Amino acid sequence: MRYIEEFRDGKLAAKLEQDLVREAARLARAITLMEVCGTHTMSIYRHGLRSMFPENVKMVSGPGCPVCVTPVGYVDMAIELARTPGVIITTFGDMMRVPGTSSALQKERGAGKDVRVVYTALDALTVAANNKNNEVVFLGVGFETTAPSIASTIIMAKKLGITNFSVLCAHKVMPEPMEALTSGQLKLDGYMCPAHVSAIIGEEGYRPIAGKYGVPCVITGFEPLDILRGVIMLVRQVADGRAEVENEYNRVVLPEGNRKAQAILADVFVKSSAVWRGLGPIPDSGLAIAPKYEAYDAAKKFGIVEPPSRENPACVCGEILKGLKGPQDCPLFGKACVPENPIGACMVSSEGTCAAHYRYGAGALAHA
Amino acid sequence: MRDKFILLGHGSGGQMTGELLSKVVMPAIYDGGPPPDMDDATPATLPHNKICFTTDSYVVDPFIFPGGDIGDLAINGTINDLAMAGAEPLFISLAFILEEGLSMDGFKSVLGSIRKASSQAGVQIACGDTKVVPRGKGDKIFINTSGVGAAREGLVVHSRNAAPGDVVIINGTIGDHGIAVMSQREGMRFESPVVSDTAALHTLVSDIIDAGVEIHVMRDPTRGGLATVAVEIAEAAGVSIRLDERAMPISKSVAGACEILGLDPMYVANEGKMILIAPERDAEKALKVMRSHRLGQDAAIIGRVLERGQPKVTVTSSVGGVRMIGKLPGELLPRIC
Amino acid sequence: MCVAVPMKVIEVDDVNCVAEIDGVRKTICVMTLDDVKPGDYVMAHAGFAIAKVDPATADETLRLMREIVESEERDR
Numbered sequence: 001m002r003y004i005e006e007f008r009d010g011k012l013a014a015k016l017e018q019d020l021v022r023e024a025a026r027l028a029r030a031i032t033l034m035e036v037c038g039t040h041t042m043s044i045y046r047h048g049l050r051s052m053f054p055e056n057v058k059m060v061s062g063p064g065c066p067v068c069v070t071p072v073g074y075v076d077m078a079i080e081l082a083r084t085p086g087v088i089i090t091t092f093g094d095m096m097r098v099p100g101t102s103s104a105l106q107k108e109r110g111a112g113k114d115v116r117v118v119y120t121a122l123d124a125l126t127v128a129a130n131n132k133n134n135e136v137v138f139l140g141v142g143f144e145t146t147a148p149s150i151a152s153t154i155i156m157a158k159k160l161g162i163t164n165f166s167v168l169c170a171h172k173v174m175p176e177p178m179e180a181l182t183s184g185q186l187k188l189d190g191y192m193c194p195a196h197v198s199a200i201i202g203e204e205g206y207r208p209i210a211g212k213y214g215v216p217c218v219i220t221g222f223e224p225l226d227i228l229r230g231v232i233m234l235v236r237q238v239a240d241g242r243a244e245v246e247n248e249y250n251r252v253v254l255p256e257g258n259r260k261a262q263a264i265l266a267d268v269f270v271k272s273s274a275v276w277r278g279l280g281p282i283p284d285s286g287l288a289i290a291p292k293y294e295a296y297d298a299a300k301k302f303g304i305v306e307p308p309s310r311e312n313p314a315c316v317c318g319e320i321l322k323g324l325k326g327p328q329d330c331p332l333f334g335k336a337c338v339p340e341n342p343i344g345a346c347m348v349s350s351e352g353t354c355a356a357h358y359r360y361g362a363g364a365l366a367h368a
Numbered sequence: 369m370r371d372k373f374i375l376l377g378h379g380s381g382g383q384m385t386g387e388l389l390s391k392v393v394m395p396a397i398y399d400g401g402p403p404p405d406m407d408d409a410t411p412a413t414l415p416h417n418k419i420c421f422t423t424d425s426y427v428v429d430p431f432i433f434p435g436g437d438i439g440d441l442a443i444n445g446t447i448n449d450l451a452m453a454g455a456e457p458l459f460i461s462l463a464f465i466l467e468e469g470l471s472m473d474g475f476k477s478v479l480g481s482i483r484k485a486s487s488q489a490g491v492q493i494a495c496g497d498t499k500v501v502p503r504g505k506g507d508k509i510f511i512n513t514s515g516v517g518a519a520r521e522g523l524v525v526h527s528r529n530a531a532p533g534d535v536v537i538i539n540g541t542i543g544d545h546g547i548a549v550m551s552q553r554e555g556m557r558f559e560s561p562v563v564s565d566t567a568a569l570h571t572l573v574s575d576i577i578d579a580g581v582e583i584h585v586m587r588d589p590t591r592g593g594l595a596t597v598a599v600e601i602a603e604a605a606g607v608s609i610r611l612d613e614r615a616m617p618i619s620k621s622v623a624g625a626c627e628i629l630g631l632d633p634m635y636v637a638n639e640g641k642m643i644l645i646a647p648e649r650d651a652e653k654a655l656k657v658m659r660s661h662r663l664g665q666d667a668a669i670i671g672r673v674l675e676r677g678q679p680k681v682t683v684t685s686s687v688g689g690v691r692m693i694g695k696l697p698g699e700l701l702p703r704i705c
Numbered sequence: 706m707c708v709a710v711p712m713k714v715i716e717v718d719d720v721n722c723v724a725e726i727d728g729v730r731k732t733i734c735v736m737t738l739d740d741v742k743p744g745d746y747v748m749a750h751a752g753f754a755i756a757k758v759d760p761a762t763a764d765e766t767l768r769l770m771r772e773i774v775e776s777e778e779r780d781r
Binding site for chain 2: 001004008009010013014017045046047048049050051052092093094096097106117119224225228339340350359
């Protein structure tokens with residue numbers, strides 16, 4: 001596995017761990033860094049990296065898992081469509097277990113609704129081409145990494161004249177919530193910026209966070225050596241008193257990002273306000289389908305609107321996503337809210353802060 | 369038999385059923401040898417009166433996949449369940465639930481695999497049943513089996529016997545079966561050289577027993593993969609287990625496919641793998657005997673049983689970090705975003 | 706989460722390419738990336754190529770890390 005295995009080398013990791021300890025010793029106080037992206041959270045967990053971070057460098061998980069932050073109201077809309085006769089729902093596997101108000105897609109499939117897991121949005125288009133008498137709806141979730149693929153699929157559908165295909169769009173963008181978090185009550189010492197979102201958007205989007213708010217940003221790859229390097233670069237910035245946008249993942253991320261994908265996004269989508277599970281509405285943090293492609297907008301096609309998401313008032317996911325509280329501070333944790341029946345965002349994904357805490361205890365989060 | 373497809377009448381219990389059995393099923397499975405008694409039950413003689421008894425049902429989509437089909441899966445799976453208890457497999461029952469419209473050729477090739485797998489393993493298909501359900505009420509072919517094996521005197525193998533100081537050994541690469549099947553699924557399709565590892569493990573087990581290895585635990589990590597079985601063993605024995613990812617045998621292609629699908633190979637199904645837990649002093653002996661068997665050439669020590677107490681399984685990653693693992697939480701779904 | 710895998714491009718036609726990782730081949734759409742050629746390594750996400758891997762930069766990153774480790778081993 002070229003460009004994967006080399007970046008999982010144990011000997012180099014041990015060296016980086018030493019470097020990290022040395023850099024962290026320069027810090028005047030304990031610091032808190034946030035990995036914004038769920039794939040970083042997953043990789044940190046999978047490679048056991050938390051056990052390699054020094055005591056005075058705390059990593060908290062941010063709102064970067066598109067599945068976790070998808071609001072209840074969106075899932076309810078998807079379920080409503082799944083229950084509409086003649087509709088086939090197509091989705092990434094990630095969405096199957098996400099709970100709505102009273103059901104989840106997995107349960108709907110069990111109840112006989114036609115819900116299909118696909119690998120790519122193009123597979124959903126194939127389903128549409130093969131089922132002309134059905135309406136095929138694809139659940140468009142994901143950040144800038146994923147959104148270009150759904151935008152391209154919409155362009156392709158138009159080109160091929162496939163009319164029984166539409167997208168229930170809940171795409172989100174990353175820099176806006178990061179800025180919203182930074183300008184709020186949250187005290188963060190640095191952001192580990194998402195690898196593949198950055199491959200699309202480049203470095204520019206993070207400048208206000210570093211410039212205006214003085215929070216260091218390091219675009220970091222998802223392999224373990226990348227993450228260790230990213231943490232070292234963040235610690236260095238804090239210790240030096242710098243706040244810049246740096247790019248650890250320069251073998252993939254260009255400063256200007258992927259211009260072609262950006263153009264596709266600008267063609268198909270317009271920025272819109274979006275609701276984040278646990279964080280609430282954030283202006284300009286979502287992507288809506290542009291009027292020119294509205295024939296492919298499932299919400300318009302079926303005349304449905306996203307119901308206001310009524311989150312359980314006792315749920316403290318918002319605070320947990322901001323790194324202000326821990327799972328044990330939530331009255332629902334481990335009681336009403338468990339991995340088999342999650343209530344809040346942090347329990348939804350298996351790498352969510354609460355799900356990990358529930359399964360593996362506090363040890364999974366601190367030094368295992 | 370001129371029918372190209374399974375029809376409802378083939379399960380009616382009447383003439384068509386009789387023809388399906390006498391012209392398709394029996395010749396395929398017994399290959400000219402004497403078929404078992406066609407009455408309601410088969411008399412069987414056991415070597416002694418302590419037996420192991422197991423049952424399993426097989427549903428797999430697609431039912432023919434690279435490296436095998438649902439037929440050898442059913443026979444090998446049942447043999448392995450017996451073998452993991454240290455029993456010598458003797459008899460297997462075979463019940464089909466066929467969906468109307470199943471292609472006769474597909475059915476025949478499954479029957480061929482059953483014959484091959486059972487005759488290679490030296491187990492007898494002692495009895496069977498065939499039912500047909502209307503189109504849409506099944507998924508082409510389901511197989512239910514039961515297996516009877518002769519228990520070995522004095523051998524007690526159970527997950528609760530895992531003890532501190534034991535080593536965890538696996539007989540070869542992980543994840544092959546799950547990836548082979550997934551590569552054929554609609555909406556997932558990819559080209560890969562990965563084939564299912566479906567195999568009967570009883571002769572490998574016999575070799576291990578005959579070599580005098582003190583066996584504490586034997587388990588076959590099928591659905592749920594290595595991770596789930598490891599956690600089950602830790603829970604049954606009340607011990608902590610440390611696995612080492614760097615020591616786990618895995619083919620490059622399985623690793624590559626898992627990267628594409630966002631899967632952890634430790635959760636992907638195997639159909640010809642066994643976990644052996646034995647005292648460290650027997651580790652070299654066990655490895656040697658496994659590596660000299662066709663099904664154990666890549667055998668490796670992948671972990672250790674640490675101490676008694678809170679059951680848990682931790683894994684040392686490729687970069688030396690440590691994480692805790694749990695059972696597969698639900699359906700194994702590919703993840704993208 | 707945004708899982709993406711570096712895959713080697715084997716052949717390109719129109720909007721698709723066949724890409725490979727360790728013998729596993731998959732058709733990947735290249736609509737979202739300019740100028741994809743056989744031999745390139747692309748990051749494949751949800752069936753689409755979203756970026757290229759720059760081999761020179763990757764090698765340089767690894768070289769720097771390895772050099773430090775090796776020089777320390779020599780010093781020991």
